[in-house]
Amino acid sequence: MPPTSKALRQLIAVLYLHGIRTWRYKYSFINSSLNTMLWITIFLLGVIMFVPEHELPVVAPQVFWGIALWNLISYTVIYVSGWTTWFLVTTGLVEEHLLHGLSVPMLLAGRLVTVIAEAAIATPLVYLVLRGVAGPMKLVDNPLLLVYGLATAEAMALGYALLLATLALRLSIPGPMLDITNFILFIVGGIAAPVARLPGPLRTVALLTPYSHAAELIRYAATGAKPYLGTWSEILISGALGAALLLTAHAVYKLVESKHLRRYGVRGVGRM
Amino acid sequence: MPSSFLDVVAAEFYAFTRFYKNNRAMMVAAFIWPYLMVLILLGLGYLFGSPKQYAERMGVSNPVFFIISASTVAMSSTFILDDVANYTLYNRWNGTLPYILLTPMRLPKQLLAASLPSTLVSPAISVSSALPAALYFEGLRGAGIIAGLYAVIVLGMLPLAGLAVLIAGLVLTAKEETNIASSITPFLLLVSGVFYPVTVLPRALQLVAAAVPVKYVVDIARAMASTGSATHRVFTAIYALTLLAFAYNALAAPLLGAVEKRVKRYAPY
Numbered sequence: 001m002p003p004t005s006k007a008l009r010q011l012i013a014v015l016y017l018h019g020i021r022t023w024r025y026k027y028s029f030i031n032s033s034l035n036t037m038l039w040i041t042i043f044l045l046g047v048i049m050f051v052p053e054h055e056l057p058v059v060a061p062q063v064f065w066g067i068a069l070w071n072l073i074s075y076t077v078i079y080v081s082g083w084t085t086w087f088l089v090t091t092g093l094v095e096e097h098l099l100h101g102l103s104v105p106m107l108l109a110g111r112l113v114t115v116i117a118e119a120a121i122a123t124p125l126v127y128l129v130l131r132g133v134a135g136p137m138k139l140v141d142n143p144l145l146l147v148y149g150l151a152t153a154e155a156m157a158l159g160y161a162l163l164l165a166t167l168a169l170r171l172s173i174p175g176p177m178l179d180i181t182n183f184i185l186f187i188v189g190g191i192a193a194p195v196a197r198l199p200g201p202l203r204t205v206a207l208l209t210p211y212s213h214a215a216e217l218i219r220y221a222a223t224g225a226k227p228y229l230g231t232w233s234e235i236l237i238s239g240a241l242g243a244a245l246l247l248t249a250h251a252v253y254k255l256v257e258s259k260h261l262r263r264y265g266v267r268g269v270g271r272m
Numbered sequence: 273m274p275s276s277f278l279d280v281v282a283a284e285f286y287a288f289t290r291f292y293k294n295n296r297a298m299m300v301a302a303f304i305w306p307y308l309m310v311l312i313l314l315g316l317g318y319l320f321g322s323p324k325q326y327a328e329r330m331g332v333s334n335p336v337f338f339i340i341s342a343s344t345v346a347m348s349s350t351f352i353l354d355d356v357a358n359y360t361l362y363n364r365w366n367g368t369l370p371y372i373l374l375t376p377m378r379l380p381k382q383l384l385a386a387s388l389p390s391t392l393v394s395p396a397i398s399v400s401s402a403l404p405a406a407l408y409f410e411g412l413r414g415a416g417i418i419a420g421l422y423a424v425i426v427l428g429m430l431p432l433a434g435l436a437v438l439i440a441g442l443v444l445t446a447k448e449e450t451n452i453a454s455s456i457t458p459f460l461l462l463v464s465g466v467f468y469p470v471t472v473l474p475r476a477l478q479l480v481a482a483a484v485p486v487k488y489v490v491d492i493a494r495a496m497a498s499t500g501s502a503t504h505r506v507f508t509a510i511y512a513l514t515l516l517a518f519a520y521n522a523l524a525a526p527l528l529g530a531v532e533k534r535v536k537r538y539a540p541y
Contacts, residue, residue: 027452038458042346046313046339046467049329050321059320066316133472187315197319 014110033121060134066192073157079111080161142221149217152238159245195228210241280385288389303401309343337409338497348395350457355390356436357443357451380528395425428489430517434524441531
């Protein structure tokens with residue numbers, strides 16, 4: 001079978017697997033979506049208390065997209081890297097895939113089916129709550145750019161999640177526990193607030209954080225707030241960073257697979 | 273020799289402490305989590321608005337200290353709901369659930385015993401993690417308030433005990449991979465107005481809040497951090513918590529037998 005055809009068949013199988021798995025555990029899935037929405041709402045209402053009422057129409061969409069993006073990013077990391085240790089390794093599926101010559105990263109990337117489906121349920125619900133508090137607001141100005149921004153942010157998150165998953169396979173430590181940057185980057189990494197709003201040194205940190213470039217595009221596409229480095233620069237930087245992170249993750253996994261997994265096997269059978 | 277309830281509680285305490293001993297990273301995470309919640313809320317608050325605005329709306333003197341107290345409540349006051357449900361799932365994954373169900377002790381009592389270590393120890397971890405910040409911002413008064421919060425949080429758990437056992441039964445019979453009722457925890461926190469006044473919520477949710485024990489725990493935390501006199505508000509909340517403890521457990525008691533029967537008949541091992 002030609003390699004392209006094999007990869008395509010595997011992609012279809014992976015999508016089918018994650019689709020059917022989400023359906024099989026539908027109550028867990030619905031519960032998880034509600035869980036996400038409720039936690040976000042708790043924080044959102046808390047943040048709104050800091051904002052003077054006359055500034056709400058401007059600030060509310062920015063807060064909404066910041067939190068929606070962070071939700072997408074952090075759930076990608078949790079669902080991909082966490083699932084590696086808590087499910088894939090425990091059930092012995094890594095060895096099974098290696099023996100059949102199938103791609104473990106592709107199997108892990110399939111978790112995006114669940115992540116995206118969950119975001120599709122939770123995000124509109126969060127909007128409804130926010131609208132109830134802040135009143136009606138315009139959320140999308142340029143849909144195409146918004147999709148591009150979200151897609152590049154998701155590519156970066158997936159690349160990072162696959163790197164953590166690979167480290168988890170090598171070190172036997174659950175991926176999310178290795179993710180110490182999640183909360184800090186949300187605030188100082190230009191995800192929560194526009195880069196221009198951050199104080200001097202944090203602005204530099206934000207510009208060095210890959211997610212900030214996608215976030216700037218999303219805010220521009222949603223509210224018209226001009227990106228700090230200009231629209232075209234941010235389009236190019238986001239796309240390049242998304243691709244670079246995915247390629248790096250793939251290369252690191254291949255290295256760990258050949259130098260470690262195929263030689264010494266997968267550690268971490270059992271829950272503890 | 274049949275085991276007494278206290279024997280089972282002691283065994284559960286042993287298992288709980290061993291778990292933390294073998295998972296030190298979990299222990300560290302439990303200490304750090306309240307600060308992460310504070311970081312997010314304050315970070316966003318400072319970026320988009322001002323803490324003065326927050327203090328005025330919430331009627332508290334020190335918003336940072338109040339958010340630390342509220343995060344401690346948020347982290348620990350609903351442990352009982354999650355931990356009892358996760359206890360059953362965890363034992364199912366490990367294959368030890370059949371042994372638990374076969375012990376002579378009634379299942380609700382067993383689940384209650386299993387919930388006690390987490391109910392007492394988890395809030396203690398959250399409170400200890402908040403102590404340094406409380407000392408820094410409010411001195412000894414702050415440390416006293418945080419220590420007092422521990423007692424209030426434990427009191428707030430009592431009304432939830434029966435509900436927790438019912439949820440654990442539901443989770444076991446649902447045949448799913450995770451705790452399908454885990455969204456109850458953030459829902460209770462949402463209607464309790466943990467970081468905001470409940471008046472911002474729709475009217476229906478405000479009515480629900482009146483029957484949620486966590487709301488009264490949050491009320492006490494807010495009263496303790498408020499600018500005015502707090503005694504009346506604290507005693508009203510304690511009174512409400514005591515009433516709810518009796519009401520909820522009296523309502524849950526007749527259902528527990530039915531839950532046990534259903535679990536033993538349908539629970540997948």
